[in-house]
Amino acid sequence: MKEYRANNALALAIRAIFLGMPLAVCSMTTTSIYAATEHNISIAKKSLDKALTELAIQSGITISYDSATLSKLQSSGLNGHYSTEQALALLLAPHHLEPVKIASGGYSIQAKVATSHQDAQVVQLAPIHSQAAHLSNKNLVPSSKNELGVSQLPTISMVATSDKKLVNVGKSAQNLKEVPQSVTVISRERMDHQGLKTLDDVMLQTTGVTREQLWLNNNYTSRGLTIKNIRYDGGGVSDIQDRNNSTDMAQYDAVELLRGADGLFGAGEAGGVINLSHKRPQVETAYQAALSAGSWNNYRAELDVTGALNSNQTIQGRAVAVLQDQDFFYKPTHNRREMLYGALNFDLTPQTRLFTGASYQKDKTDAFNASLPRWQDGADIGFSRSTTMGAPWSWMERENIAVFANLEHDLNDQWKTRLNLRYNMGDDGINGAEMEDAVNYQTLESTWWRYQDDTEFKEFTADANLQGSFDWLGQQHELIIGLDSKYNTKDYKQNWTSYGKGNPFNPAPPPEWDYPPNSWTTNSSNKSDTAAGYGSLKLKPTDKLAVILGGRYAFKDEIEIQNHNTGNKNIYKEDKKFMPYYGLTYDLLANTTIYGSFAEIYTPQGKYLETQTGPSLMPVEGSNLEFGIKTELTPKLLVSLAYFKIKKDNEAVSLGWQSIANSNSWCCYVAAGSKRSEGFDVELNGLITDSWNISFGYTFNENEDRRENDAQFSTLTPKHLLKIWTDYKFSEFLEGLSIGGGVNAQSKSFQSGRVPTYDPVTNQYGNPMIDYQFAQEAYAVWSLRTAYEINPNLNISLNANNIFDKKYYSTIGTSGYGNFYGEPRSFLLTLKAKY
The missing domain is CATH 3.55.50.30 (Phage tail protein beta-alpha-beta fold)
Structure with a gap:
């Protein structure tokens, strides 16, 4: 009877949270x-x-x-x-x-x-x-x-x-050893241990990923190629948006990155695809609260509550809330975050289950960070790490709402159907000013620029499939067939104008601009509509051998661009296209599997024109080839080695910008880009002992653009990239104590550019311009963690990042902009309670 009353009390609490969601956003706090x-x-x-x-x-x-x-x-x-x-x-x-x-x-x-x-x-x-x-x-x-x-x-x-540990990088849970590509999983436990609060934090710790920091968003690359796609709970593929990097992780249980082209399920770009797995409601009642305080006035509160909502436990709920208020090491930037997530599980029948939910996140950033310039000859000025070139009155406000539903029905013990629907809606408002341009040695001046932005984004994805297994010739085989579609619209308004000269050593910002302005220099709408069918047949000729044959048939791919200032409207339609996929795994030993896979790369380029009157460029075509081996050193410790080779041909190369009357197409280009990326990944993940876990990832990459004398096409991608995290929990001696640590290290990265030469006669810089490498030399950043379990319900931990206070550029730019310092030494103290 007591348990029944507790469940009823929890049901009332969660219902109150769901019903009060709009009102609770500003007052609730949370975590996982x-x-x-x-x-x-x-x-x-x-x-x-x-x-x-x-x-x-x-x-x-x-x-x-x-x-x-x-x-x-x-x-x-x-x-x-x-x-x-x-x-x-x-x-x-x-x-x-x-x-x-x-x-x-x-x-x-x-x-x-x-x-x-x-x-x-x-x-x-x-x-x-x-x-x-x-x-x-x-x-x-x-x-x-x-x-x-x-x-x-x-x-x-x-x-x-x-080898039975499951990952959700496709349309169903798969055994990690049976996926014929490289996959990295960042678990809920690791996110908690390292204090990874946003998707940006997670990507910084993910094997093989390089982050390019920008002043309004961040880009992520793997194997030298941009990661452009993201999916949720194995559903349809979404486009990564500017706001994704600040997505709060408190609503997710795991982040998985499949590197290489996911040719079967709609993420054919070879950088890879990110999958986010939502936290799901549980039958058993559970509560958790977390409070944290860190460097630069970083304060955060989280709450996570879950349990059954009715007496027969066929409905379960979960609610997560976050409230965070923080400054940053660059001054005077400040951010306030509110996030609320709610989800419900319905056991509609013994064969049918519905998982549905919604999330809301709002970030308001004042005096948002702007990049640092360099001297006009490319030399580093050596600003303090607290320096930012943004105006103190600048602000950026981003809101995101997501609603989703996953319906699953078992036809029998071997077959089921799945329907995955998701609707994302985002709204960005930005008003600011920042200094760009190389700093002149004589005048000590750079240039103030005004920037305003108003973006509304809406996206709907749908995915339906039939999946299961069948017996044939004494073996069990697997089949997935399905349809997916994606429709999104992006209304984009922007002003970007020069204001005048400024002194970066004693900045006097221009006055704040009216927002919204009377007019927008850029005012356009982009619409994208895609649909495709896919199939994957996994044949098992023998117990040890699996052959995967599959492909994706894109029967609709349209982009519409409308310029509201000029009235120009263009629609770009691509031909129907089938993209094959092949994979193979073979169990050499009970604990060792070798694999190989091939995926085709295909990217339309309809808006790029060869001349002002056309034609459009042919699509980018290429291939993603990977071979590897995965083996268990112990039942809970997996090591993998993967060799990859990627090629992309026909990429657009600019011949010089020309405007085109009555058109939104871009001119003029030639399909001459020829990129190659080759290298290998080594990963070690799991438990060395029951008390000692480790995540080790090393990537070697060489990439080249054969059109540019075999020079690197992704110079921000280091040739050597190492990411390690480990944690040990004492069981007898110092029971309750755990310690952890890690390092992120990489070889040299750089940006290629041009700088003026110095004339000693005139004491000025000018022509001729010469090639220059803006470089960040090799560096390593170390971190530590210690935690103590006060009792089974209470835990306290302290994270220390960049413990040696290494000064480095996390992203290197050119003379005028794009240079961002990495975070200095910082601390985060967290107290967690769970019941």
């Missing part, structure tokens, strides 16, 4: 459930033996049971986040069975011990005639009876190793 032992469990309704097998696979535990007996019992399935004990209890409860902990650390499924004669009759089991002898690699234990005459089940050990 800190539970390293919880797993994302998704098990359809099926026989109990198969359900336990799925649980072993998805949680990485050993479960022993009698397959013959339990195959006659039915399970209602599970969908949500559970600890191993919670999941077992829910699956076994209707059948009067219980999990018994065994010495090896796994569980043995036994009949529940009766406390009365009546109970004994309820759980009494008939003698068992196990068919386990027909199964290989199973440990058979004879049947016995306890004092009450209750049958003890013979056991069959189902051992799940780390």
